[in-house]
Amino acid sequence: MSIITLEVDSQSVKNYQNISLDDREKIQRFVQFLLNEPKMLPNLMDIISVRAQQRGLTPEILEELLINNEKKPFNPKQFFGVSSLKNIEEQLEEMRNEWER
Numbered sequence: 001m002s003i004i005t006l007e008v009d010s011q012s013v014k015n016y017q018n019i020s021l022d023d024r025e026k027i028q029r030f031v032q033f034l035l036n037e038p039k040m041l042p043n044l045m046d047i048i049s050v051r052a053q054q055r056g057l058t059p060e061i062l063e064e065l066l067i068n069n070e071k072k073p074f075n076p077k078q079f080f081g082v083s084s085l086k087n088i089e090e091q092l093e094e095m096r097n098e099w100e101r
Helices: 008-019 021-036 038-053 059-070 076-080 090-098
Strands: none
Touching: 021 038
16 A cells, blocks of 8 residues: 545544544545546546435535535535445445446
8 A cells, every 4th residue: 555645625634633543444445446446536426416416405505505614514414415434335336336337
């Protein structure tokens, strides 16, 4: 294994530093998956977009969330169906299956 550096905002750094080692490993596996399957990123983004729209996310709501993110963090479960890193391997497998269709 090798180490790479990713540029993120200060809140992401704090959040990462405050999560469990298990959750850190899940994030690392997810990033590794994205880097090993770069052609899948647009598909992943499409899947996330469709799921968010099905849960009521509109362009207007997204713009509001992006503008007000520092003032009022949003609950990702509301639009993305994910509130934590639990079962990330199952979620990745489900995404792989969707891409293969």
